[in-house]
Amino acid sequence: MADWWASLDLDAWSITAIVVTMLATWLLAWLARKGVRRVVERVPALTEGVKVLAVRLTGYAIWLLGIGIALTFLGASIQPVLAIAVIVGVVLVLVLRGVADNFASGVVIQTRHPFALGDEIASGDVVGVVVESNARAVVLRTTDGRIVHVPNSTVLREPLFNNSVRGARRSEVEVRLTDTASADRAEVRATLASAATGAEGVHHREPITVLPVTIGPGRSVYRVQFWHHPLRGATVTAAVVDALGDALAVHGHVGVVTSDPPPPALAGPTAF
Template identity: 65%
Template sequence: MGEVWASLELNGWSIAGIVATLLVTWLLASIARKGVRAALQRVPNLGVGVRRLADRIVVYGIWLLGIGISLTFLGASVQPVLAIALIVGVVLVLVLRGIADNFAASVVLQTRHPVAIGDEIESGGFVGTVTELNGRAVVILTVDGRIVHVPNTQVLGEPLVNNSAHGARRSEVEVRVEVGGATVDGADEVRALVVEAMNGAEGVHRRETVQLRPITLAADRAVYRVRFWHHPLHGIAVTDAVVDAVSSALAARGITAVVTSDLPSAPLTPSLEI
């Protein structure tokens, strides 16, 4: 740095050259900003934050180049100037590496549309509704009210589950019926009663059929796993309505049963011996 400052020569021509260079730099930066914005306008659904970050990177790069050229009018040695520019460039690359990676990932996310604002997604161990897509992260609101900023590179690089893409989501409950206490004749009638009550629950979709699958059939009890479809964002409310509807229907017919959405984990099975 000392060698650079020692080699500077300030005179009228150098000042004129600097002024002219800075004016040209300002003009090129303005043109580049407009060009980048016009080009990014053609990219559908690209967020405002992403556009601003792109034109700032271009403008800052032009100004850095213009300032470097201006120093040469002061008689600065070329080699120290190049060394300073190289150091600054390396520092900028290291500092902006994460920003650039997230920016590139945001462009991919907002052009290929794997997620959109309002979707419920699972990413990075978090589940929530997408509230914002910006140049750094996908912002989601979890069901317990937390705001989570998941980096774009993480969303793009790791498995991403979009619960809203299909337009409906499947949930299930388990119905455990005491067969000896039933007043309904036959297991088929019990199943029909469960399906009818579930179809009448608020929020259960009719276009997808309710699926009832027997898990355990014994002399004293029967266990059924019942699957139903609902709006992607209404899983908890619809499941509560299903549990209430099925429990009330079975109780009204004098059937002792337990209806739960807290499904037990699968039992451990011994490995096969060869």
Template identity: 60%
Template sequence: MADWVASLDIDGWSLGLALLTAIATWLLAVLARKGTRKLLARVPALTPALQTLIVRVVNYAIILLGVGIALSFFGASIQPLIAVAIIVGVVLVLVLRGIADNFAAGVVLQTRRPIAIGDEIESDGTVGIVQELNGRSVVVRTADGQTVHLPNANVLQNPLVNNSAHGARRSTVEVRVATATGGPSIDEVGGVAIDAVGAAAGVHRHEPLVVQTIARTSTRSVLHLQFWHHPLHGVAVRSAVVDAVADALASRSLDAVVTSDVPTAPLTPADRI
């Protein structure tokens, strides 16, 4: 240590420059602390302890840099200090890479706000209502009562669907009805079905109801009924629509199957669906 001190080239200029560097470092550290606190305050999911830790890391990093610059004015070699800092930085990046990715993604999600607490979202094959947004994950509750933690990085990298963004969501119910000769036409069947959908509980009245003919043969027709409802009430509203349409068609003595589980387009003939 004595040899290292003796090797320093200390004079008036070096002392003055070192003093100026110390003052500048102190001012920069103060400004960095304040700026970091304001920035982290915009991320409410971060706990106070984590915010304090981040502020301290930024503060110590600036002080370490200032000390290295000040020592360089005395002719001291700062290469070992830089080497240690690089090694520590690389180790931290490797160890905390996943945490850092999720934290950065969490900052983006909470500043850009593509989702909010209470929204129903679809991400990475999971559908649920957002319960919490934190520095690590998006916590959602599924319709089955399961709590799922979706890593922020995965939510940001994968397609993200927000079913609540526009305040309403459209659902589809499929009707397969036998159309015998001399019976009601497909237009009449569609009219009965649409009237039943409009009267079902939970169906929005200000958005249009749509009936689409998907397949027709001489003995059977397949219709899709599309309607709008509150984004969080899909299961209940679809169930009400299925019951209402099935009852309405049964009252007309029509042989029909009504389902909210719309299958993919089949390769079989329409009369066998």
């Protein structure tokens, strides 16, 4: 340390240059902090703590650079300062890598607006209603009442499904009949469509679709597709299953209605 101080070259020019450098550093740091504050204020999802941290880190970085430049006017080597800056930078990158990824991803999400509060979204294996979007994560409430914090980087990296953006969502159930003859197919499809239309919660602005999946001797399988409110999928589907089951019983058809069809069985064509 004594050798380092001895190597310094102090004169009027050096002192003047240092004073000017420090004043310029102070002014640049003040302007940079002010600019960063304006930028982060435009991101409403950022917490106040994150905003303050971003502003402070900007100021510290500029002051570190200014001090390093000022030392060069004294004839001191800037290499120790650069080495310290590199070490600190590497440590910050390693420690705050996940935080930085989520912060940057949060800024992108807030800019693109792929969802809004109250929307039901699916990211990866998680499906839920958005209750909060902050600088670190998107907070979802699942249908079973759990709260899930999905990191912003995961939301941005994984495919994102917004189930609420259209204001409607399509679901489907499967109907398997054992006694439908060829002449009865049109009547069966009309019965299924009418029954699904009358179920509570089914939208009427989108048509009911009845698609034949399997037609064979003594067996017919239909897929009934319908639209409903994005957040009422389970209750509306249950109502459609009840309505289709009642319609089959009234018209004397033998079969099953399911919203979760099992995989095809390794059996004859009359088995379900």
